[in-house]
Amino acid sequence: MRKILTGNEAIARGAWEAGCRVAAAYPGTPSSEILENIALYDEIDSEWSVNEKVAVEVAAGASIAGARALAAMKHVGLNVAADPFFTMSYIGATGGFVVVTADDPGLFSSQNEQDNRWYALHAKTPMMEPSDSQECLDYAKDAFEISERFDVPVLFRVTTRVCHSKSVVSLGQRQDVPIKPYERDPARRVMTPAAAKVRRYAIEERERKLREFSNSCPYNRIEPGTGRKVGVIASGISYQHAREAFKDAGFSFLKLGFTYPLPDELIRRFAEGLEKIYVIEENEPYIETFVKSLGIACEGRSVLSAVDELNAGIVRSSVLGCKAEQGPPSGVTPPPRPPVLCPGCSHRGVFYALSREKNIVVSSDIGCYTLGVAPPLSVTDSVICMGASVSAGIGYQKAFASAEAGEPGRKQPKVFSVIGDSTFFHSGITGLIDAVVNKSSSALIILDNRTTAMTGHQENPGTGFTIKGEATARIDLARLCGACGVKPENVRTVDAYDIKAVSSAVADARAAGDYFVIIAVRPCALIKDVARSRAGVCCEADREKCVGCKACLKAGCPALAPDDGKITIDRVACNGCMICAQICPVGAISRVGEFYE
Amino acid sequence: MSDVKNQDRAGSILLVGVGGQGTILASKVLSLGLMRAGSDVKMSEIHGMSQRGGSVSTHVKFGPAVFSPIISEGEADTLVAFEKVEAARWLSYLRPRGMLVVNDYEIRPLSVLTGAAIYPDDVIGRLREAVPGIIAFDAGAVASELGSGRAQNIVLLGALVRCMGLDYVDWETVLKDTVPPKTYELNLRAFEAGRAWGSGSCQAG
Numbered sequence: 001m002r003k004i005l006t007g008n009e010a011i012a013r014g015a016w017e018a019g020c021r022v023a024a025a026y027p028g029t030p031s032s033e034i035l036e037n038i039a040l041y042d043e044i045d046s047e048w049s050v051n052e053k054v055a056v057e058v059a060a061g062a063s064i065a066g067a068r069a070l071a072a073m074k075h076v077g078l079n080v081a082a083d084p085f086f087t088m089s090y091i092g093a094t095g096g097f098v099v100v101t102a103d104d105p106g107l108f109s110s111q112n113e114q115d116n117r118w119y120a121l122h123a124k125t126p127m128m129e130p131s132d133s134q135e136c137l138d139y140a141k142d143a144f145e146i147s148e149r150f151d152v153p154v155l156f157r158v159t160t161r162v163c164h165s166k167s168v169v170s171l172g173q174r175q176d177v178p179i180k181p182y183e184r185d186p187a188r189r190v191m192t193p194a195a196a197k198v199r200r201y202a203i204e205e206r207e208r209k210l211r212e213f214s215n216s217c218p219y220n221r222i223e224p225g226t227g228r229k230v231g232v233i234a235s236g237i238s239y240q241h242a243r244e245a246f247k248d249a250g251f252s253f254l255k256l257g258f259t260y261p262l263p264d265e266l267i268r269r270f271a272e273g274l275e276k277i278y279v280i281e282e283n284e285p286y287i288e289t290f291v292k293s294l295g296i297a298c299e300g301r302s303v304l305s306a307v308d309e310l311n312a313g314i315v316r317s318s319v320l321g322c323k324a325e326q327g328p329p330s331g332v333t334p335p336p337r338p339p340v341l342c343p344g345c346s347h348r349g350v351f352y353a354l355s356r357e358k359n360i361v362v363s364s365d366i367g368c369y370t371l372g373v374a375p376p377l378s379v380t381d382s383v384i385c386m387g388a389s390v391s392a393g394i395g396y397q398k399a400f401a402s403a404e405a406g407e408p409g410r411k412q413p414k415v416f417s418v419i420g421d422s423t424f425f426h427s428g429i430t431g432l433i434d435a436v437v438n439k440s441s442s443a444l445i446i447l448d449n450r451t452t453a454m455t456g457h458q459e460n461p462g463t464g465f466t467i468k469g470e471a472t473a474r475i476d477l478a479r480l481c482g483a484c485g486v487k488p489e490n491v492r493t494v495d496a497y498d499i500k501a502v503s504s505a506v507a508d509a510r511a512a513g514d515y516f517v518i519i520a521v522r523p524c525a526l527i528k529d530v531a532r533s534r535a536g537v538c539c540e541a542d543r544e545k546c547v548g549c550k551a552c553l554k555a556g557c558p559a560l561a562p563d564d565g566k567i568t569i570d571r572v573a574c575n576g577c578m579i580c581a582q583i584c585p586v587g588a589i590s591r592v593g594e595f596y597e
Numbered sequence: 598m599s600d601v602k603n604q605d606r607a608g609s610i611l612l613v614g615v616g617g618q619g620t621i622l623a624s625k626v627l628s629l630g631l632m633r634a635g636s637d638v639k640m641s642e643i644h645g646m647s648q649r650g651g652s653v654s655t656h657v658k659f660g661p662a663v664f665s666p667i668i669s670e671g672e673a674d675t676l677v678a679f680e681k682v683e684a685a686r687w688l689s690y691l692r693p694r695g696m697l698v699v700n701d702y703e704i705r706p707l708s709v710l711t712g713a714a715i716y717p718d719d720v721i722g723r724l725r726e727a728v729p730g731i732i733a734f735d736a737g738a739v740a741s742e743l744g745s746g747r748a749q750n751i752v753l754l755g756a757l758v759r760c761m762g763l764d765y766v767d768w769e770t771v772l773k774d775t776v777p778p779k780t781y782e783l784n785l786r787a788f789e790a791g792r793a794w795g796s797g798s799c800q801a802g
Contacts, residue, residue, distance in 0.1 A: 004632050004640075108643050132639070132666075165641040165666035168632055237665075244664035313669025324671030327693045330727040332685035335714035337615065337706040339651035368649065376711050454649075553711055558650055561710050572746075 014140025387427025755791020
């Protein structure tokens with residue numbers, strides 16, 4: 001059967017066809033839909049894990065216990081999961097074990113552009129790189145087999161354009177792969193230094209066998225050209241760009257799908273008789289460095305930038321020097337249109353309240369609320385990585401305290417760490433415990449919107465549902481903070497839509513001597529049930545009362561617009577959150593319509 | 598065109614707009630229809646943060662064999678802009694003498710609402726001067742007249758299909774299989790209304 005699938009859907013299908021039984025992930029663009037699609041198969045026990053480290057460990061345990069298992073994450077997720085990943089390379093795989101890393105060349109939805117192919121080299125795990133959806137399915141299916149054959153986790157590396165591109169796929173059947181009977185083997189699985197050293201030698205032997213496999217496997221193939229003595233080496237989506245860019249050039253191709261270890265003999269054979277070799281790859285010179293280490297000259301970073309994603313036009317103009325002709329420009333200068341917090345966003349009121357505060361620093365985190373940095377709210381001072389808001393806040397406050405000690409008259413800023421519910425569960429809790437135990441005088445605001453919004457509304461430990469939609473335990477944030485040692489009087493739960501309540505909690509946090517946590521609760525306005533219940537309400541500005549002061553525009557809501565000196569509110573976009581109404585100094589804004597049950 | 602078999606035809610379409618306008622559904626219908634008509638198809642879209650009211654793009658390419666899923670500058674046969682200033686933002690992707698289908702509809706970005714930037718004047722007029730093969734109309738108004746402004750994406754799809762001569766695809770069945778059953782009738786009418794807008798203006802080669 002032929003279907004048109006995204007790479008992520010095809011990976012899910014491939015895992016299912018391979019007889020995968022356990023799958024775990026933490027959502028992260030561009031990887032999120034892999035688990036969402038795996039969860040549709042009853043035969044696979046799937047979960048949203050609390051973070052990527054947990055996901056890899058869950059899958060690792062399942063593999064040790066004999067089941068085929070998969071863990072999926074975005075590129076920076078593998079940083080979080082690097083610890084178990086590296087050691088699982090020593091322990092190996094009993095049931096096939098596949099770790100998917102979804103990299104983001106071009107930084108469409110990420111804080112960095114790291115190239116995770118280096119992880120395979122570093123952890124000494126085989127790596128596969130599909131270039132379209134059919135290969136996503138086929139390679140995913142084979143990856144479990146390869147993992148078992150060589151007793152090692154397989155790193156399955158995809159990129160945004162592979163994950164989120166659809167192409168035509170032929171489907172297969174699910175193989176019934178029984179779970180291997182469990183056999184205890186502590187010498188191989190308890191990584192004491194002595195046991196690890198034994199495995200260390202075994203890994204070197206495994207590397208040799210993997211290299212042999214890489215030279216002969218079907219994923220690495222030469223596609224002979226016609227005539228001109230130019231060769232192209234490429235993997236993943238870069239192969240597709242290069243094929244298109246050079247479709248009339250007659251170049252030979254070395255198409256690589258199994259990219260760690262790289263096939264030394266095959267590359268040597270390919271290079272024979274060629275006068276020039278181009279390595280076409282996005283971001284880091286991973287293949288190029290290896291080719292050059294074989295003593296083979298090639299062009300790579302000399303013609304292509306390491307920054308941003310590639311496309312066929314860039315490849316063609318960089319190598320052949322010919323750029324596609326364009327029509328004449330329109331002369332219209334488009335105003336910038338960066339992403340913004342949605343109308344009715346539960347984060348807006350909190351950021352508005354913070355924007356009114358003097359002498360504060362906001363250490364923020366990864367999620368929709370990263371947009372608190374954007375004008376007109378402009379409150380965010382730094383965003384590093386998942387969970388860092390809390391721990392970096394501790395450090396900020398230490399540095400300010402130290403400055404204050406040296407200059408007593410000068411009041412230093414109060415630090416507010418701001419983190420979403422899902423991100424807090426992911427890796428904010430450790431920071432919170434650190435803050436309490438080490439007596440930090442910074443404060444924490446948890447933006448509890450009851451979902452993992454930015455990646456597409458996945459469940460998290462605070463929602464009370466599993467990935468399969470089954471009811472489960474719901475972790476109570478206030479009680480959790482209490483259990484982590486925050487004094488009960490220093491945990492304040494407020495309605496995130498209530499600007500006064502937020503501001504008053506912020507004032508109390510400033511006054512408190514000990515660590516203070518504000519939990520600002522409001523479900524994301526885009527959650528289906530929430531959106532449905534509010535579809536019939538919106539705010540209206542009374543043109544008679546509006547004095548045109550534009551104070552309401554300081555909350556940065558895209559539903560509000562100035563019109564002839566007065567404010568108008570887009571009835572379709574607005575869902576009646578009333579943040580603007582609370583800001584309006586003359587009471588010109590009110591809510592109309594009715595909430596649905 | 599009539600001497601080329603349908604499955605041997607090739608083309609690339611860039612659909613651009615503002616997050617939330619329905620570009621992805623339109624592309625989904627388009628890709629499925631082309632695949633069923635025997636073409637190889639690739640479609641690429643961007644998820645995540647840019648969906649939050651930002652500028653978005655979806656690439657659709659079809660032909661006997663498609664390699665790269667994304668369209669490079671100067672290579673789109675047709676640019677479909679769901680918002681007019683987005684047509685200007687992405688115009689460099691249109692090939693010379695390519696077709697532009699543009700929704701005569703304005704969504705002011707936050708930068709304009711807060712006064713930090715200006716929404717340019719006479720966008721459609723200036724696009725007309727730059728692109729001879731242009732179809733500009735208010736697809737939202739067409740859809741609203743039929744019952745729901747939200748069907749503007751399917752109106753634009755109808756116009757695109759006529760412009761590119763893709764009428765050989767059984768779009769009725771494809772729509773039936775992709776849009777929610779409750780909205781099928783509306784979407785079909787939206788599609789036909791869009792198709793009527795697309796006719797008569799497709800001389801670009």
